[in-house]
Amino acid sequence: MSTPTRAPGVAERAERLWDAVTTGDEYAAGDVVVKALDDGADPETLLLDVIGAVQRRVGQEWAANRLTVAQEHAATAINDRVIATFGYVLKRPEPHLGRVTVACVDGEWHAMPARLLAEVLRLRGFRVDYLGAQVPAPHLVAHLHRTGPDAVALSGSIATRLPTAHATITACQAAATPVIAGGAAFGPDGRYARLLGAEAWAPDARSAADRLAEPLPRPYTGHQPLDDLPHLADQEYTLVTRSSGRLVKSVLTGLEERIPAMRSYTDLQRQHTAEDLAHIVEFLATALYVGDGELFTGFLTWTAGILTARGVPAASLVPALDLLEAELRDFPRATELLGTARTHLAEPGAGSERTA
Template sequence: MSTATTRGTGVAEHAERLWAAVTTGNEYAAGDVVVQALGDGTDPESVLLDVIGAVQRRVGLEWAANRLTVAQEHAATAINDRVIATFGFVLKRPEPHLGRITVACVDGEWHAMPARLLAEVLRLRGFAVDYLGAQVPAPHLVAHLHRIGPDAVALSGSLATRLPTAHATITACQAAATPVIAGGAAFGPDGRYARLLGAEAWAPDARAAADRLAEPLPRPHTAHQPLDDLPHLADQEYTLVTRSAGRLVKTVLAGLEERIPAMREYTDLQRQYTAEDLAHTVEFLAAALYVGDGELFTGFLGWTAGILTSRGVPAASLVPALELLETELRDFPRAAGMLRTAQGQLA
């Protein structure tokens, strides 16, 4: 067996042991896995990305498939986050020599694990890193840039509903003369939304981001307004849908109760969950209107359909809500078109 194969087998074994630890809530065992992996000579970056990162992705997939509860998913994520802190005690990082990077999540983005992993990878590569964590408001980030003066901002986002906020944050960083590299599922699997929103660079994962940051990013262009990047926003559909989101949810919820009499017997908690699901649907529709890409909306609905199916709920149950939304938004050509396309795909 080759050395590379042996190393790969070792990483897979460590990942399986970490999976067993986090899914049983055994934080001490999880820490031992990382300490032993490092002690065995496993590359620290591989421990971060191919062990901890791989287990975290598996946690998300297993939750989506209804094989982990929400509580188990939260517990596993919390354990993985604390395990990462183990690095500070058992591993000597190199002295910073490659510049300074600020790593932050878009305001409203609470999925901080990808950003945390990137921050640790950058430190291992020899960068000085300011890790600001989840949900960083743009004014606070810009104040930090003026005070610290980093070479770049690495902006992380997992939720596409935060793309309008990400756009404002990118523009604000550029106005502070700081280039931005964007990453995370929110920016699209090919980085299309990072480019659309004007980021200087995009990376699909932490390794690629660290590689890209090894060379200076281009300096930002003169500050500009979001409308300069997205001329389709002139039709005001995004703004009007966003402003009327609360009314849309209430109207569609009432319409569903008329169409589906069984909903009239819902408990308060069931009504709350249904309203939250409708609110998410409107938010993703608004995000699709913002970037001018219906695939963002249909992609969200496809993911939602998979979640429902894994829980024994027919995906077609989404169609009545989309029909009611289309009726409410019949005077909005782009929104109505996205809703019709989504209904066709679900049907």
């Protein structure tokens, strides 16, 4: 009598999927999921603890410089197609709960978390309108008026999209549709979702689906964006945002004066440096918008880890912060944020905690 073959566990399936996506083998990746479903694996577990876990690992390995940008994009594309295959193979229940629109904030290209949530909601019995990446608020609101969903699930991974997320949340509420926010952009504890007035926040797809099982509170339609953020009255966010191009140019010129080696940079190297400086200014502006210095310091810590993994000292960011602070000397909140971040980066080992 033969011994039954043991069905692979979650970790083993995740490892097989990892091997498939990192070698670019789309068919092997699909086979992992189809075979797991044939073996009776729980579909939600496959989505979140296999596909979702592999996707998180892809991001971590890119940050640690163990995957190239091309490999990261290829792996993400394969995972996305595996989810599509998943939907064809699996028979979903007939919708018997509410209707939910799932969308990414305008400018947000990281659609995988929203895609996973949409599939989990369908498995739970929701009717789902999945709108995908970077959905402009006017188009989202037009969709709400046309379809009348019970809620919008708004996803954001990049914190610099928070001002746009705020406008989107307010627009959805003006259309009498409550919003549940999720994704790394809203903070690990959901602080920015609460700050920007969302009716709910969830740290992951399971929690979001659980929360949506009960109706969200109806939005207060008299709400105004400035009600949440009275510090915006000082205009620092607006002025820094409007002058971002000039700030990047001035800091780049100053760095070339301080660091003679930069004068021999190629055009491509100068372009990359300017892009890095633009990201710093953009995150500074976002921190001014939400009034939270931890957002800016956290971004610089992450950036320091990225640079360290690529052999660039984290302290190389400090001169840029010095120059930016000099440019913004008349902006008290901005200079305080820059000073705190500079002190943090100057500490021994700054950035090393993000490279493991």
